[in-house]
Amino acid sequence: MSDIHLDQLTKLLSKWGERVRADLGAQGVYTFGSLVYLGGEQFTQDSDVDLVVLMPALPDGIERSDWLARLLPLKVELEETLARFLHRADDAGAICSVVALTDDELVADLHKGGAAAFFAS
Secondary structure, eight states, X not given: OOHHHHHHHHXXXXXXXXXXXXXXXXXXXXXXXXXTGGGGTTOOTTOOEEEEEEOOOOSSHHHHHHHHHHHHHHHHHHHHHHHHHTTOOTTSOOOEEEEEEOHHHHHHTEETTTEETTTTO
16 A cells, blocks of 8 residues: 555544544544554555554443443444445455553553553564
């Protein structure tokens, strides 16, 4: 993918992140994976977009579940936007992986099956 397209994709994701922060009180939205690894050199039209959404501090599991339920329509909307941007069929499968984390989970730096130092690297 060209640098111009990566720049446009980054702007699209930044706009989505601003909305998630404003609408849901997320503390931050960050990209990881092929989109940022080696400056995006490995990101292609067929790559997925990996995002971390840092959740606000919520006192219990019910509030966390409710927050995640409110995040879902925004994620679906992002999938539709990415499908158009990346010229993919709507039924091509998930384009975006969103990992919602708490501060404690981010500090622990674990992901998928206990992979240590995942976000730091």
